[in-house]
Amino acid sequence: MSDTTPDDSTTTPPIHVPVLPREVTELLDLTPGLTVVDGTVGAGGHARLIQELIQPAGRLIGLDRDPMMLKHAERALRGSGSTLVHAGYTELPDVLARLQIPAVDRVLLDLGLSSDQLADSERGFSFDSEAALDMRYDTTEGVPAWDIVNRAAEKELARIFYEYGEERYSRRIARRIVNQRPVATAVELARIVRSAVPHPKGRQRIHPATRVFQALRIAANHELQQLETLLDEVLPRCLKPGGRAVFITFHSLEDRLVKQAFRDRNRWKNLTKKPLRASASEQRENPRSRSAKLRAAVKL
Ligand SMILES: C[S@@+](CC[C@H](N)C(=O)[O-])C[C@H]1O[C@@H](n2cnc3c(N)ncnc32)[C@H](O)[C@@H]1O
Structure with a gap:
């Protein structure tokens, strides 16, 4: 795990288009002052939208395993006061401990691969x-x-x-x-x-x-093991009661794990009985959104 340092090296602009942007911000139920983790910050597309809605006094913490994607996120979020960390989302408890944040209000996970990684x-x-x-x-x-x-x-x-x-x-x-x-x-x-x-x-x-x-x-x-650890151990520890988790998955193996976890009524109030899908127009404009499924839940 390491914090990213500002880097002015010229990376080409990202090509990744965030999927289900309206649905993500609505289901995260963002208000000024919240502390939000984007566990897969990528090119910072969703993170920018989140950042705008939690100002003033809100805090966004973005994690990614890929240093190249963090460079894109740094550019997208420059000057916003966000904290970007090179870490896997399963390391979130350590990241928060280091930042002296006991628990957060919202967590977004947009799983898998970004268009920029695919294109490289x-x-x-x-x-x-x-x-x-x-x-x-x-x-x-x-x-x-x-x-x-x-x-x-x-x-x-x-x-x-x-x-x-x-x-x-x-x-x-x-x-x-x-x-x-x-x-x-x-x-x-x-x-x-x-x-x-x-x-x-x-x-x-x-x-x-x-x-x-x-x-x-x-x-x-180790994508499925990482997701299981996140659902079983990390979110229960890091999300405040009443806090929300929003997941976007791109294949049935991931979606199944999220769906099963959100069925646990002792832990979660499920907000999406059926997963949300991209509209026909979004699918036309952003073909990557065709396989996206969004699920959200409130932590009890
Ligand atoms: C679909 S992209 C996210 C795009 C982002 N929401 C945006 O709007 O630009 C997924 C990102 O998750 C990162 N990633 C994959 N597994 C991860 C993990 N276990 N922990 C943190 N980041 C991960 C990938 O490197 C990639 O940048």
């Missing part, structure tokens, strides 16, 4: 990236995806693709990878996956490697 060909997140297949949000720690792809046993790879990608051809793909490794780049992996799966006739809705890429990203970043 050096990170290995996109199918056409010629760079090393890294896929870590925080490249200063942990195990990159190429290490998993090249070292894991065939069975383990199949498990990852099946459990984290819900990939029906998981075993076939794992076998093909093991026969063709080492795999160095994302583009190589995408080609191997494409060669291992049947090609249905007609236009395909998604790239054949979509589920495998999702699965590897989840595995490399």
